[in-house]
Amino acid sequence: MNLINVKNLKKEFVSGDITTKVLRGISFNIEKGEFAAIMGPSGSGKSTLMHILGFLDKATSGEYKFENRDIIGLEDNELARWRNEKVGFVFQSFNLLPRLTVLENVKLPLTYATRYKNINMEEQAKKILKKVGLEHRMRYYTNQISGGEKQRVAIARALVNNPSIIFADEPTGNLDSKSGIQIMEILQKLNRDGNTIILVTHETYTSEHAKRIIKIADGKIVGDYQVKNRRIAKYGEMLK
Amino acid sequence: MFNKLKQSIASSIAVLLSNKIRSFLTMLGIIIGVSAVIIIMAVGAGAQNLILSQIESLGTNTIGIMPGKSEESGPPTSAMGIVITTLTYEDAMAIKNKSNVPNLIDAVAYTKAVATVSYKSNTYDTNLNGCTVSYLAVEGGELKDGRFLTKAEEKNLARVAILGSAVKNELFGNSTAIGKKIKIKKHLFEIIGVMKERGTVAFQDYDDQIIIPIKTMQKLIVGVNHLGLIRAKIDSEKNIERAISDIEITLRDRHNITDMSGDSDDFTVRSGAEALDMITVITDALRYFLAAMAAISLIVGGIGIMNIMLVNITERTREIGLRKAVGANNTQIMNQFLIESAILTFIGGLIGIVIGILISYIITFVANFLDYDWAFIISPISVILAIIVSTVVGLIFGLYPAIKAGQLEPIEALRYE
Numbered sequence: 001m002n003l004i005n006v007k008n009l010k011k012e013f014v015s016g017d018i019t020t021k022v023l024r025g026i027s028f029n030i031e032k033g034e035f036a037a038i039m040g041p042s043g044s045g046k047s048t049l050m051h052i053l054g055f056l057d058k059a060t061s062g063e064y065k066f067e068n069r070d071i072i073g074l075e076d077n078e079l080a081r082w083r084n085e086k087v088g089f090v091f092q093s094f095n096l097l098p099r100l101t102v103l104e105n106v107k108l109p110l111t112y113a114t115r116y117k118n119i120n121m122e123e124q125a126k127k128i129l130k131k132v133g134l135e136h137r138m139r140y141y142t143n144q145i146s147g148g149e150k151q152r153v154a155i156a157r158a159l160v161n162n163p164s165i166i167f168a169d170e171p172t173g174n175l176d177s178k179s180g181i182q183i184m185e186i187l188q189k190l191n192r193d194g195n196t197i198i199l200v201t202h203e204t205y206t207s208e209h210a211k212r213i214i215k216i217a218d219g220k221i222v223g224d225y226q227v228k229n230r231r232i233a234k235y236g237e238m239l240k
Numbered sequence: 241m242f243n244k245l246k247q248s249i250a251s252s253i254a255v256l257l258s259n260k261i262r263s264f265l266t267m268l269g270i271i272i273g274v275s276a277v278i279i280i281m282a283v284g285a286g287a288q289n290l291i292l293s294q295i296e297s298l299g300t301n302t303i304g305i306m307p308g309k310s311e312e313s314g315p316p317t318s319a320m321g322i323v324i325t326t327l328t329y330e331d332a333m334a335i336k337n338k339s340n341v342p343n344l345i346d347a348v349a350y351t352k353a354v355a356t357v358s359y360k361s362n363t364y365d366t367n368l369n370g371c372t373v374s375y376l377a378v379e380g381g382e383l384k385d386g387r388f389l390t391k392a393e394e395k396n397l398a399r400v401a402i403l404g405s406a407v408k409n410e411l412f413g414n415s416t417a418i419g420k421k422i423k424i425k426k427h428l429f430e431i432i433g434v435m436k437e438r439g440t441v442a443f444q445d446y447d448d449q450i451i452i453p454i455k456t457m458q459k460l461i462v463g464v465n466h467l468g469l470i471r472a473k474i475d476s477e478k479n480i481e482r483a484i485s486d487i488e489i490t491l492r493d494r495h496n497i498t499d500m501s502g503d504s505d506d507f508t509v510r511s512g513a514e515a516l517d518m519i520t521v522i523t524d525a526l527r528y529f530l531a532a533m534a535a536i537s538l539i540v541g542g543i544g545i546m547n548i549m550l551v552n553i554t555e556r557t558r559e560i561g562l563r564k565a566v567g568a569n570n571t572q573i574m575n576q577f578l579i580e581s582a583i584l585t586f587i588g589g590l591i592g593i594v595i596g597i598l599i600s601y602i603i604t605f606v607a608n609f610l611d612y613d614w615a616f617i618i619s620p621i622s623v624i625l626a627i628i629v630s631t632v633v634g635l636i637f638g639l640y641p642a643i644k645a646g647q648l649e650p651i652e653a654l655r656y657e
Contacts, residue, residue, distance in 0.1 A: 056650045076570060080564065097559055108566055
């Protein structure tokens with residue numbers, strides 16, 4: 001089943017007299033259950049593409065269908081609702097709120113949800129924290145835990161609303177290699193459990209943890225292929 | 241819905257607590273404004289109460305009759321220094337007649353002047369009141385020594401005087417005054433009585449005066465035939481209106497005025513209650529004017545709130561971006577910041593009220609210590625109003641920053657360094 005259909009997607013930034021073309025006609029599909037990496041050097045437009053796909057930004061022209069619904073032209077409040085219900089984000093810099101506890105950070109998307117009438121937010125957040133192995137840290141503030149733990153909190157936050165897709169933007173970029181492997185292991189496990197994941201990265205090594213790689217350069221797709229020798233992250237084995 | 245509101249209030253408080261000093265400084269404008277309003281309202285009410293209770297102690301069941309016609313709400317003509325001679329001793333006697341004014345207890349006629357009195361080498365300037373014998377029955381007061389005037393002395397130009405306690409002390413010190421003779425305008429007066437100390441009541445100093453018989457005053461001292469004032473005491477406050485109209489009819493009859501509308505009257509009849517109303521209106525206006533001045537500081541406080549909220553939003557741009565990324569819409573972000581500024585001013589208002597009440601209480605304490613009969617009055621309306629106004633100030637001045645926060649583009653907010 002098609003989750004994402006993108007056809008001839010373009011994005012331009014206008015600043016004074018200068019128009020910068022960031023995306024110059026991108027077309028691809030993402031199926032439910034995929035684990036795709038969007039890979040390219042910095043400035044290639046991969047982050048802009050992810051922002052548009054994640055309803056954070058709007059394309060200048062082209063077609064974008066999510067679950068067969070047209071996204072282009074939706075107004076801000078509608079996009080906010082789609083972000084809340086359909087996607088989860090994992091950012092390079094974690095973007096956790098320092099004044100909130102781990103549990104409260106994970107709960108945050110639920111507090112903005114309108115579709116749940118009777119849900120125990122606390123229980124739901126705890127359940128997800130257990131999934132990433134951090135239930136023992138739930139009363140901690142985010143400045144009291146390590147970088148790897150922060151990113152696992154961010155993953156839990158991305159999962160808490162049962163999204164259709166998870167966007168991970170350089171999730172290992174700010175982590176040491178051990179924590180990075182742990183994060184990749186979690187993402188691969190989530191994918192095995194049926195979650196659709198799009199990984200954005202500039203590293204070939206990281207991208208090879210995905211099943212498919214979409215290579216972008218200068219705002220265009222320059223390669224789209226399945227990974228042959230896929231890397232499987234095993235944190236436990238590394239410890240031995 | 242309620243649950244979500246509770247949650248946003250809790251998280252707003254957490255944010256405000258995380259930066260206590262800034263939150264407090266931001267609130268300071270509101271605290272000062274609210275406490276100023278509370279203090280001014282309380283002190284105003286205390287002062288008003290003091291003035292009114294003094295006037296009331298003179299009796300609201302007294303009626304003043306002054307010469308000359310005056311406008312409904314304006315001061316009587318005679319109060320402006322114009323000498324009008326329409327009121328006479330016989331008028332006062334007619335009012336005293338029970339068949340004319342049945343509800344009357346008694347009425348006293350006055351002719352007043354300021355005079356220099358002397359005893360041996362001591363001289364003293366004081367108020368000289370020519371009175372009828374009914375003085376004590378209408379005005380109250382007690383004799384410390386001696387006796388009051390008699391009916392005979394009232395009319396036979398007797399040269400007798402009753403001293404107020406202050407006059408007695410000035411002229412005689414601690415020695416006895418009864419039987420001694422003082423000099424007023426070349427005439428010697430025998431002192432027959434000394435009044436007990438009574439103090440100043442409603443701007444009237446009862447101790448700094450000398451009372452002499454009215455005819456003596458008219459003929460020997462000022463050389464006139466008219467009265468300055470008649471004061472009548474009525475049996476009950478309920479009968480004031482009736483007594484006023486009885487007095488008016490009596491005087492019109494005596495002055496040959498046929499116009500019953502009151503337009504042709506050459507006198508003015510005023511009840512104590514009317515004077516009370518007039519003073520209440522004036523003091524109320526003063527109180528509210530001062531409170532409005534104090535309320536201006538609330539606006540200054542509001543601008544402080546707006547300033548800090550704008551800084552706050554710039555500092556928390558990334559947080560706003562993240563909240564939008566996980567699905568908050570413009571309204572939800574806006575509400576969050578609105579609640580924050582409203583809570584800030586609400587708490588500021590509460591602190592202001594506590595401080596205001598505390599200072600008002602201290603003022604009451606000091607005033608009572610200085611022997612004023614000062615009441616501690618905090619009107620619940622001023623407290624409720626202070627809370628509402630301070631919260632509304634938070635909402636109004638928080639609105640612009642909150643709208644700005646709500647309109648931030650999520651992706652730019654997330655990228656903000």
